Amino acid sequence: MQLLLVEDDHLLAKGLQQALAKQGHTVNAVATGEAALHVVSTEPPDIVILDLGLPDMDGISVLKRLRKKQADLPVLILTARNEMDDKIHGLDSGADDYLAKPFDMSELFARLRVLERRLTTHKTSVITVGDVSLDIQKKTVNFHAAEIELSRREYMLLKSLMENAGRVQTRDTLEARLYSWGEEVASNALEVHIHHLRKKFGADFIKTMRGVGYKVNLS
Structure with a gap:
């Protein structure tokens, strides 16, 4: 999953990014509400x-504005405010979950898994394009009914392409799904992942739209 971490404590944000990346997430971090x-x-x-304690605006204000932009976007509040009234206010303002600092990292991972499962209930769990089927909930991929092993980034790339089957995904869009900001990315990294997927699913499964990006066609 692609996560946006809004946290002004630089050391905490860096630690969370590293821990969440090890769980297979792409994590981008910002320090302000704007x-x-x-x-x-x-x-x-x-x-x-x-986080609720941001330098430019209160996190609850950010949450309310987020809800106007993306009503269904899952939001997990992570904050030092651990009074019951604060928790109720956060949830009533539109948060999907609330975790008070200090917290155990394994609990954060578990709560994110719950939100991820909730996301799949709003989408079709299995996406099928031609002979390729991708199960979002189980994170498995089958080709001609046989399960195919993919690396984390190969899976994320395939998922992004199949979720947008029939539509071109630009190079920048795909790289944003695969890599966190500031992460060193080799100039040909995306092409290497595309090459590996084509070896597994056929040379014609992913189409190159020269000068634009890539897509898979609906079948």
Whole structure:
């Protein structure tokens, strides 16, 4: 999943990014509410992890504005405010979950898994294009009824293409789904992943739209 972490504590944000990346997530981090609102408008993540104590505006204000932009975007509040009234206020303002600092990392992982499962209930769990089937909930891929092993980034790339079957995905869009901001990306990394997927699913499964990007055609 692509996560947006809104946290102004640099050390905490860095630690969370590293821990969440090890869980297979792409994590982008911002330190202000305005930056978070901009990201959601331009490159919506799958889930937002939102601190309430931000330097430019209160996190609840950010949450309310996020809800106007993306009503269904899952938001997990992560904050030092642990009074019951704060929790109720956060949930009533539109948060999907609330985790008080300090917290156990395994609990954060578990809560994110719950939100991810909830996301799949709003989508078709299995996406099928031709002979390729991708199960979002189980994170498995089958080709000609046989399960195919994919790396994390191969799976994320295939998922993005199949969710948008018939539509061209630009190089920038695909790289944003695969890599966190600031992460060193080799110039041919995307092409390498595309090449590996074509070896597994056939040379014609992913089409190159020269100068634009890539797509898979609906079958």
